[in-house]
Amino acid sequence: MFEGLATKYSSFCLVDLVNGEFEIIKTEKSIREYYKNKPEPDCEFSRYFLPFITVQNHQMLCEYTDYKLVAGKLRHVDYTQTITVNSRLNVGVTCDMEWRIASRNGKGEATRAFFIVKKVNREETKFKKTLREVHDIVEAAWLGIYYIELFHNELPHLKGNDTMMRLIGMDTSMNYSEEEAYESWFKGIPAESMPSVNASLQKMMQGKHDENTYKWIHPELGERYVRCGGVGQKIPGKGYIIMGYHTDVTDQVLREKENSLVVNALADTYRCLYYIDIKSHSYTSYVTNGSMFRKDIPNAGDFDTIRTLFWHNLARNDFEAKVKDFLDLNTIDNRFAYKNRLTLQFLDNEDKWNELKIIVCDRDSNGNVSHFILGLNDIDTQKQVEVRIHNELKQSKEAITLRTTLLQNMSHEIRTPLNAMFGFSQLLGQPEGFISDKEKDEYINYIHNSFNMLSMLIDDILDVSDDEHGQFRINKTQVAVNEICRSSLQIAEIRCPDKVRLYFTTELDDSYSIVSDGRRIQQVLINYLTNACKHTSDGEIHLHLSKTENPGHLTFSVTDTGSGVPPEMAQDIFERFKKLDNMVQGSGLGLNICNVIAENLNGSVKLDTSYTGGARFLFIL
Numbered sequence: 001m002f003e004g005l006a007t008k009y010s011s012f013c014l015v016d017l018v019n020g021e022f023e024i025i026k027t028e029k030s031i032r033e034y035y036k037n038k039p040e041p042d043c044e045f046s047r048y049f050l051p052f053i054t055v056q057n058h059q060m061l062c063e064y065t066d067y068k069l070v071a072g073k074l075r076h077v078d079y080t081q082t083i084t085v086n087s088r089l090n091v092g093v094t095c096d097m098e099w100r101i102a103s104r105n106g107k108g109e110a111t112r113a114f115f116i117v118k119k120v121n122r123e124e125t126k127f128k129k130t131l132r133e134v135h136d137i138v139e140a141a142w143l144g145i146y147y148i149e150l151f152h153n154e155l156p157h158l159k160g161n162d163t164m165m166r167l168i169g170m171d172t173s174m175n176y177s178e179e180e181a182y183e184s185w186f187k188g189i190p191a192e193s194m195p196s197v198n199a200s201l202q203k204m205m206q207g208k209h210d211e212n213t214y215k216w217i218h219p220e221l222g223e224r225y226v227r228c229g230g231v232g233q234k235i236p237g238k239g240y241i242i243m244g245y246h247t248d249v250t251d252q253v254l255r256e257k258e259n260s261l262v263v264n265a266l267a268d269t270y271r272c273l274y275y276i277d278i279k280s281h282s283y284t285s286y287v288t289n290g291s292m293f294r295k296d297i298p299n300a301g302d303f304d305t306i307r308t309l310f311w312h313n314l315a316r317n318d319f320e321a322k323v324k325d326f327l328d329l330n331t332i333d334n335r336f337a338y339k340n341r342l343t344l345q346f347l348d349n350e351d352k353w354n355e356l357k358i359i360v361c362d363r364d365s366n367g368n369v370s371h372f373i374l375g376l377n378d379i380d381t382q383k384q385v386e387v388r389i390h391n392e393l394k395q396s397k398e399a400i401t402l403r404t405t406l407l408q409n410m411s412h413e414i415r416t417p418l419n420a421m422f423g424f425s426q427l428l429g430q431p432e433g434f435i436s437d438k439e440k441d442e443y444i445n446y447i448h449n450s451f452n453m454l455s456m457l458i459d460d461i462l463d464v465s466d467d468e469h470g471q472f473r474i475n476k477t478q479v480a481v482n483e484i485c486r487s488s489l490q491i492a493e494i495r496c497p498d499k500v501r502l503y504f505t506t507e508l509d510d511s512y513s514i515v516s517d518g519r520r521i522q523q524v525l526i527n528y529l530t531n532a533c534k535h536t537s538d539g540e541i542h543l544h545l546s547k548t549e550n551p552g553h554l555t556f557s558v559t560d561t562g563s564g565v566p567p568e569m570a571q572d573i574f575e576r577f578k579k580l581d582n583m584v585q586g587s588g589l590g591l592n593i594c595n596v597i598a599e600n601l602n603g604s605v606k607l608d609t610s611y612t613g614g615a616r617f618l619f620i621l
Contacts, residue, residue: 010095010119013045014102017071017110020045028119045115061085064097065115074101074110095119144168144246146230148182150205151239158182164246167226169219188217197228204232205240213249225253271354274374275361276303278329283374303329310356310376319346326356333368336360345379353383417450424450445494459523474600479518481554482510485545488522492529492541500533501540507547514554516621520597521556524605527590528558528617536562536614556619557608564615570607594619 011031015022022045045065063069064083073080080099095117102112144164149157157178165172168185176184189197193214200212211229218224230244273287283306285299298305311324325331326344335342340360348354354376361371424443427435435443489504496502525543532541539561549555565573574595591605598605601621608616 009116011115011117013115015045015067015070015113015115017067017074017113020067022048022115028117070099070113071110074099074113075108077101146242146244146246148242149178149239150242151235154239155179156182156186158185160246167246167248169221184219188219190215190217200228201232201242204230204242204244205234207232207234213253224248225250270375270377272306272376274306276372276374278332278370278372281329306374314348314354316347316349316351322346323356326358327374332358332372336369337367345383352378352380355379417454420450421447421454448494472596472600474517474520476515476517478513479516479521480510480513481521481545482506482508482512484518484522485525485543485556488525488529489543491526492533495530495533496541497533497537499538500536502529502533502543503540504543504545506545508545514621516601520601521619521621524594524597524619525556525558527594528556528619531590531617532558532560532562532615535564536560539614550620553603554621556621557616559611559614559616561614564612565607567609570609573607574605591617 009026010028011024012026013022013024045067048065070080078101082096082098084094084096097115097117100114100116101110102114103110105111144167145161146164147159149159151157158181159178160168160181162172165176165181168181168188170176170181170184193216196212196214200210203210209229209231211227213225213227216224216226225248226246227249228244228246230242232240232242234240270287272285274283274285276283281303283301283303288299307324307327310327311320315323322344323346326342336358342358344356346354346356357373357375357377359373359375360369361373362369364370424446427443428440428447485504485506489502493502529541529543541561542557542559544557544559546555546557549557574591594605598619598621603619603621606618606620608618
């Protein structure tokens with residue numbers, strides 16, 4: 001009863017899975033001849049086919065043909081996994097082996113099974129595999145072939161292969177008419193696609209090949225994109241026949257849209273973007289923003305075209321050489337030996353910052369650069385932000401340094417007058433006769449001078465704080481300027497050395513007055529005069545008020561014959577904590593306060609650098 005089935009196979013056996021007995025229904029001729037010369041065939045089933053099968057591990061075949069193991073494998077399935085082994089009987093031939101259930105007992109246990117060996121020619125297998133691959137490729141291409149009949153007085157007909165039917169949403173197992181097939185395709189064309197579809201059909205009916213990509217609405221998948229191409233033929237007296245192809249290109253169109261979005265995004269970042277082929281010394285443009293680039297640079301061409309434009313036309317004169325060297329292809333392999341990216345920032349002719357960027361795409365077998373991306377982007381706004389952040393950090397750092405310096409200076413400057421006041425007051429408290437009246441007057445002057453120093457120092461600190469918080473106080477009244485000068489001179493006399501002559505001259509009458517803050521004017525003059533007293537040990541200090549030195553303005557000048565101001569300090573002498581000599585008493589705030597007062601009074605302070613006999617400071621109102 002099994003002979004009919006056995007004809008399909010090289011060997012076919014029925015095996016008793018309880019005791020291992022087997023019945024050979026069909027076997028390979030070579031096997032029969034092998035055992036015919038034996039006094040008795042080998043009765044162990046697991047060894048029966050072994051001499052004719054080439055396997056790397058004989059144990060594998062032994063286990064696969066072990067009837068007890070097979071019974072267990074077939075407990076819940078009707079067949080085992082197929083294994084493939086090479087045949088010794090026919091070189092180039094493989095054998096597929098498998099077990100199939102024949103019967104079970106009442107408990108569902110496998111009692112008998114068929115052991116099947118199928119011989120397969122290897123070359124035939126390769127051919128069938130190739131056919132399957134070709135079929136898969138065709139299916140993967142999803143290419144529909146169509147044939148449309150547009151005849152007079154007839155409904156349009158559409159014939160197509162299975163792929164075409166599936167593409168237009170029709171079940172290939174159903175018997176649709178050709179009219180229904182055409183209707184299925186036609187009704188999927190949205191209104192926005194209809195003009196391009198009609199235009200394409202008109203060209204085809206003129207005998208011209210045409211291809212059109214358009215949006216199409218699939219009955220199940222929704223919005224898709226299809227590419228339809230073909231050519232038409234006129235049938236005299238009947239109409240037209242159009243033949244062609246139809247394929248779904250939705251993924252491709254969406255990718256192109258994504259690429260377009262990427263290019264648009266790059267266009268917002270880069271002024272221009274190029275793909276450079278070093279071997280052909282050519283470029284292809286992907287992004288070109290700005291009238292100069294669109295006008296002067298074609299979409300493709302020789303690399304020297306854009307190289308010259310960048311360094312000669314775009315870069316500012318002082319950056320030309322750097323840009324030229326950056327775009328030198330002769331040195332690119334050395335510069336990119338250990339990196340894949342380089343950037344160069346430069347100023348253009350409009351004094352705006354730009355950045356050139358080279359990104360390596362690939363290299364040849366020797367590691368030399370083959371292609372790279374060249375991008376130019378505008379970084380002027382970014383540069384401004386960087387400068388602002390840098391200045392803010394610098395100001396923050398300077399503020400911390402200034403506060404530290406202020407604390408250090410104040411600690412010393414406050415302690416000095418306090419110590420003097422404490423020491424001389426102790427001396428004044430000595431018993432009568434311990435010190436002379438002249439010494440008492442001298443000690444009192446020291447205490448008074450120390451008090452004035454401390455008071456000025458505290459005022460300076462308060463003024464610095466008010467200035468930082470925008471609360472600098474100015475109280476303007478009618479001020480007699482000569483009186484202010486004489487009053488300032490009297491306060492400074494206490495600190496003037498014995499060998500120094502301190503005097504005041506003026507070009508104005510004592511009745512001359514202005515509307516300003518007299519206390520602030522006096523503060524500037526006292527700072528000038530006390531500063532001069534510190535640095536002048538011999539000679540004179542001259543306070544002068546002029547109306548002619550700067551016509552239209554009052555000019556207060558303090559001229560001394562002291563040590564003067566070194567040229568390297570002349571530029572920043574009015575900044576905080578700038579001192580000519582750290583060994584000389586002072587906080588380094590005085591001249592800075594003078595500058596603040598002058599600005600709040602709409603005036604200015606300056607150092608007369610033309611004077612070389614000492615130092616000459618001006619206060620102009």
